[in-house]
Amino acid sequence: MYQERETKIRAWISHKIKSRRAIVHPAGTHKVSPKSTFQQRLDSCNTIEELEGFANRRKYFTALPRWTENERAAIIHKKTEMQNVRRKRK
Numbered sequence: 001m002y003q004e005r006e007t008k009i010r011a012w013i014s015h016k017i018k019s020r021r022a023i024v025h026p027a028g029t030h031k032v033s034p035k036s037t038f039q040q041r042l043d044s045c046n047t048i049e050e051l052e053g054f055a056n057r058r059k060y061f062t063a064l065p066r067w068t069e070n071e072r073a074a075i076i077h078k079k080t081e082m083q084n085v086r087r088k089r090k
Contacts (some may be wrong), residue, residue, distance in 0.1 A: 038071055038074075039074075040052070041054065042074060042075065042078055045078065047082075048079065048082050048083070051075065051078060051079055054075070055067075055075045057081075061089065
């Protein structure tokens with residue numbers, strides 16, 4: 001059963017590659033670039049949920065340092081901007 005499933009998956013992947021709907025990258029390459037500055041990480045948050053996860057990171061990793069007042073203000077400002085955009089769309 002496992003072998004049959006693996007065969008189907010490989011066929012599906014081959015079809016996607018041949019139809020150019022999937023791209024093959026060499027092993028060890030990736031498109032994700034780590035964000036090095038606070039502003040880059042803040043700018044990468046596209047939804048309020050992502051921003052809340054970013055802002056409340058200490059809930060899951062207590063060893064991380066607390067936000068500075070400037071960082072906290074920037075997070076709140078970004079959240080306010082996102083909420084205002086949501087209200088305008090409705």
